[in-house]
Amino acid sequence: MNDLRLTLELYRIAIRAERQYRLNFLLMCVLGVVYQCSGIAFVWVMLRTFDTIAGWTFGEVAFLYALRLLAHAAWAVPFHQLEFMDGTIREGRFDRYLVRPLNPFLQVITTRFQMNVIGDVLAAVVMFVLAVNLVSIDFSPVHILYLIFAVIGGALAEGAAKVCVSSLSFRFVQTWAASRLADSIYLMFGSYPTSIFGPAMTWALTWVVPVAVVAYLPAGVLLGRTGDLHVPGAVAIAAPLVGLCWFLVAYRWWRNQVRGYQSVGA
Amino acid sequence: MPPVIRAEGLTKHFRRPRRFDGPLGTLRTMVTRQYEETRAVDGVDFTVSAGELVAYLGPNGAGKSTTIKMMTGVLVPTGGLLEVNGTVPWRDRERNAMHIGVVFGQRSQLWWDLPLIDSLAMLGKLYRLPHATYRRNLDRLVELLDVTPFLHQPVRQLSLGQRMRGDLAAAMLHEPRILYLDEPTIGLDAVAKVRMRDFVAEMNRDNGTTVVLTTHDLVDVETLCDRVVVIDSGRVLYDGKLADLKARYAPHRILVAQLAAEPVPAGTRAGTLRSSGIPGEVISEENGVLRVRFEAARVSAQEIIAAVNEQCPLADLTIVEPDLEDVVRTLYGDRGAA
Amino acid sequence: MPVGAATRQDGPWRNVPAYAQIIRSRMKTALTYRQNAVFTLGIVIVQIFILSRVWTALYGDAGTVNGIPLSEMLLYLTLANLQGWAVQDATVCSYLWERIREGRIAFDLLRPAGFIPQVIAQLVGSALMMTTFAVVALPVVAIIGTLGAPASPAAFGLWLVSLLCGIGVAVMLNLMICLSAFWTTEINGTMMLFSLISQFFAGVFVPLSYFPGLLRTVAEHLPFQATTYTPVAIYVGHLEGADAIRAIGVQLVWIAVLALVARLVWSRAQHRVVVQGG
Numbered sequence: 109m110n111d112l113r114l115t116l117e118l119y120r121i122a123i124r125a126e127r128q129y130r131l132n133f134l135l136m137c138v139l140g141v142v143y144q145c146s147g148i149a150f151v152w153v154m155l156r157t158f159d160t161i162a163g164w165t166f167g168e169v170a171f172l173y174a175l176r177l178l179a180h181a182a183w184a185v186p187f188h189q190l191e192f193m194d195g196t197i198r199e200g201r202f203d204r205y206l207v208r209p210l211n212p213f214l215q216v217i218t219t220r221f222q223m224n225v226i227g228d229v230l231a232a233v234v235m236f237v238l239a240v241n242l243v244s245i246d247f248s249p250v251h252i253l254y255l256i257f258a259v260i261g262g263a264l265a266e267g268a269a270k271v272c273v274s275s276l277s278f279r280f281v282q283t284w285a286a287s288r289l290a291d292s293i294y295l296m297f298g299s300y301p302t303s304i305f306g307p308a309m310t311w312a313l314t315w316v317v318p319v320a321v322v323a324y325l326p327a328g329v330l331l332g333r334t335g336d337l338h339v340p341g342a343v344a345i346a347a348p349l350v351g352l353c354w355f356l357v358a359y360r361w362w363r364n365q366v367r368g369y370q371s372v373g374a
Numbered sequence: 375m376p377p378v379i380r381a382e383g384l385t386k387h388f389r390r391p392r393r394f395d396g397p398l399g400t401l402r403t404m405v406t407r408q409y410e411e412t413r414a415v416d417g418v419d420f421t422v423s424a425g426e427l428v429a430y431l432g433p434n435g436a437g438k439s440t441t442i443k444m445m446t447g448v449l450v451p452t453g454g455l456l457e458v459n460g461t462v463p464w465r466d467r468e469r470n471a472m473h474i475g476v477v478f479g480q481r482s483q484l485w486w487d488l489p490l491i492d493s494l495a496m497l498g499k500l501y502r503l504p505h506a507t508y509r510r511n512l513d514r515l516v517e518l519l520d521v522t523p524f525l526h527q528p529v530r531q532l533s534l535g536q537r538m539r540g541d542l543a544a545a546m547l548h549e550p551r552i553l554y555l556d557e558p559t560i561g562l563d564a565v566a567k568v569r570m571r572d573f574v575a576e577m578n579r580d581n582g583t584t585v586v587l588t589t590h591d592l593v594d595v596e597t598l599c600d601r602v603v604v605i606d607s608g609r610v611l612y613d614g615k616l617a618d619l620k621a622r623y624a625p626h627r628i629l630v631a632q633l634a635a636e637p638v639p640a641g642t643r644a645g646t647l648r649s650s651g652i653p654g655e656v657i658s659e660e661n662g663v664l665r666v667r668f669e670a671a672r673v674s675a676q677e678i679i680a681a682v683n684e685q686c687p688l689a690d691l692t693i694v695e696p697d698l699e700d701v702v703r704t705l706y707g708d709r710g711a712a
Numbered sequence: 713m714p715v716g717a718a719t720r721q722d723g724p725w726r727n728v729p730a731y732a733q734i735i736r737s738r739m740k741t742a743l744t745y746r747q748n749a750v751f752t753l754g755i756v757i758v759q760i761f762i763l764s765r766v767w768t769a770l771y772g773d774a775g776t777v778n779g780i781p782l783s784e785m786l787l788y789l790t791l792a793n794l795q796g797w798a799v800q801d802a803t804v805c806s807y808l809w810e811r812i813r814e815g816r817i818a819f820d821l822l823r824p825a826g827f828i829p830q831v832i833a834q835l836v837g838s839a840l841m842m843t844t845f846a847v848v849a850l851p852v853v854a855i856i857g858t859l860g861a862p863a864s865p866a867a868f869g870l871w872l873v874s875l876l877c878g879i880g881v882a883v884m885l886n887l888m889i890c891l892s893a894f895w896t897t898e899i900n901g902t903m904m905l906f907s908l909i910s911q912f913f914a915g916v917f918v919p920l921s922y923f924p925g926l927l928r929t930v931a932e933h934l935p936f937q938a939t940t941y942t943p944v945a946i947y948v949g950h951l952e953g954a955d956a957i958r959a960i961g962v963q964l965v966w967i968a969v970l971a972l973v974a975r976l977v978w979s980r981a982q983h984r985v986v987v988q989g990g
Binding site for chain 3: 132135136138139142143146149150153154156157158161162224282285286288289292293296297300304305306
């Protein structure tokens with residue numbers, strides 16, 4: 109597809125532009141790693157005193173956390189610029205995107221390539237390698253395939269929320285707070301077994317804001333814990349599809365909202 | 375030939391939530407759903423034919439930018455009909471984009487941290503230009519705009535004039551049928567402005583590119599356009615030839631004359647002229663310089679010179695033509711009164 | 713009036729009205745941007761909720777762990793998170809960083825009032841407004857988290873003192889971050905990182921008593937515990953009597969140490985400003 113080729117080309121020049129700011133790159137990488145690993149530091153301190161949380165051992169929680177990090181990184185690498193779209197609109201650059209013969213969504217995500225997402229990837233990979241050594245997972249080809257789908261589905265589930273929040277920027281000027289809230293919800297709620305939040309919240313975090321589908325359900329499947337999940341095993345296996353559906357809905361919504369774009373200046 | 379741009383009853387309303395002030399303001403703003411409606415464009419009709427060079431004039435907030443943004447597909451109209459090149463801009467945005475070039479005066483479309491040539495190469499790909507076409511157009515534009523000296527410099531290191539030339543090249547690279555220029559000469563020095571005008575005129579002449587220009591610089595209009603559309607408060611105030619605009623709104627010429635030295639008190643000669651029924655109005659007499667305003671359509675220069683000279687001998691004189699600025703002042707001034 | 717007589721030259725308190733004005737206008741600005749505060753408060757409330765749930769799940773059936781009953785733990789978490797939110801700076805550092813980038817910092821440097829005291833005044837104003845917001849938000853916090861009475865009347869009194877000192881330490885730490893603006897190209901990342909580290913080592917997620925061996929030693933030697941952990945620990949009764957007083961003493965020491973470091977850093981930063989030129 110021509111659009112795909114153009115997008116890759118745009119990414120390439122965005123990365124080239126970024127190479128000039130090397131010290132920043134390092135700082136941002138470190139930031140990414142520390143930020144993502146902070147959650148697990150907390151869990152580690154906790155589980156030195158307590159052996160399990162809601163029946164999950166530290167190794168299993170670590171695995172859940174790592175899965176979440178992988179999904180987050182899979183989303184962030186291509187799509188992180190979506191969060192900064194309010195700045196792009198404020199600076200008047202979005203008008204230019206509408207005047208070019210390419211899907212504005214693709215132009216938004218290739219505006220820049222901030223290097224701290226590399227930090228996110230590093231944190232995810234390291235975390236995953238460590239966690240896998242703490243649990244016993246049978247890495248058959250089927251399981252590996254499922255892992256890949258789970259990561260992609262999880263990325264799309266988190267992405268759906270990010271896309272929705274981003275579309276607010278077409279109508280409202282100050283949206284960074286909503287963006288940070290969405291980010292925090294996925295980071296905080298998504299790093300623990302969802303069951304600890306009570307049945308009502310668990311339901312909401314599965315069907316309303318798809319946090320549980322990012323890591324909790326797929327981790328449950330891969331760890332062989334489908335028995336104590338709040339949904340039947342088959343639904344848990346299909347969790348990545350929930351992410352995909354939500355993303356498609358959110359994307360359609362975003363494209364639709366561009367019509368309400370009011371532009372800046374006179 | 376069908377018009378290249380056609381607008382009928384074009385309307386754009388903005389609804390903004392009414393903001394409340396005061397201590398509970400934020401809460402009230404969020405709870406009550408009252409809206410303020412601004413009519414930025416209120417029923418505008420016009421057509422532009424292929425190859426025309428049209429200027430949009432209007433005070434700030436008149437709706438010029440909004441109209442351009444609707445034509446380029448950035449904003450969706452609230453009502454009315456708008457067709458550009460046979461397509462509805464906001465509905466077939468990407469198709470519309472292939473045939474237009476846009477220069478936003480204040481914001482460059484070039485990639486900031488990369489050499490100019492890289493931006494142009496990327497745009498060549500974005501507009502799906504076959505390599506041969508890209509090379510041909512690039513070479514031609516580079517030569518016309520004299521961009522070679524800084525072609526390989528990062529855009530952030532360029533001066534405003536150089537950047538503007540880069541933006542012009544970027545806009546014309548894909549041979550668009552319509553070129554939109556939104557305040558293109560803002561901030562440019564005199565030489566750069568002339569260069570820009572020459573280039574636009576040449577594109578219009580040689581390529582037949584239709585040009586739509588919004589500007590506050592009236593010299594842009596005088597040198598480039600012969601058709602002017604004046605917009606205010608979302609409505610078209612005037613649409614026609616520049617010469618006719620001047621004739622209608624600034625129909626006066628001014629005789630500026632150096633009076634021959636005479637030992638009379640200042641002002642007496644002006645008084646004499648005023649009571650003598652010359653076909654013109656005395657504006658002032660200061661330091662021996664007399665200014666008389668007369669209607670260009672009714673009175674010829676020769677008549678007024680003769681009439682004045684008869685009463686007061688003149689040592690030297692010049693005739694001042696109506697300025698577009700006078701026109702604009704009159705037009706905008708009417709708005710203030712209304 | 714003779715030239716120069718318009719400005720008061722008297723005494724060591726001559727710049728105090730200026731600082732008072734800065735505090736007032738920063739509070740006003742913070743009030744205008746209260747929507748932002750509401751949102752970040754929303755995030756803190758979510759955090760309180762999550763931590764409460766996590767700890768409740770961890771406790772499971774046990775009523776008391778390590779000598780601390782669940783209710784006391786939840787009170788600790790609620791208070792620590794709320795205090796942690798109130799002392800962090802959301803606006804002053806980025807405001808300063810923008811002014812440095814644009815060169816408008818020159819105006820602040822030209823004033824007769826010292827630059828560091830000006831920044832401190834900004835941070836104090838911000839902290840006062842945030843504390844006010846926190847007080848206003850108490851009802852909501854009480855519903856989502858757990859609020860309760862202090863361990864004793866003495867604890868309450870000491871808590872107030874310690875809270876003030878804690879705000880003082882936090883202001884000095886934020887001052888450091890503000891000064892870093894003279895060196896970095898990107899302030900948001902620094903602020904996020906700082907917020908995370910300071911929250912962690914201030915015991916906002918986990919009380920310091922849970923930190924294992926080496927980590928505990930490190931945490932006790934960092935200034936972060938002096939911002940939030942000390943006051944909250946006093947309130948719930950983890951620190952009492954002589955221990956509490958000693959802890960308050962440590963807070964005061966940290967304020968003094970950080971003030972000295974700020975002085976040093978500022979002398980370097982000033983050099984940097986001159987070098988960057990007009």
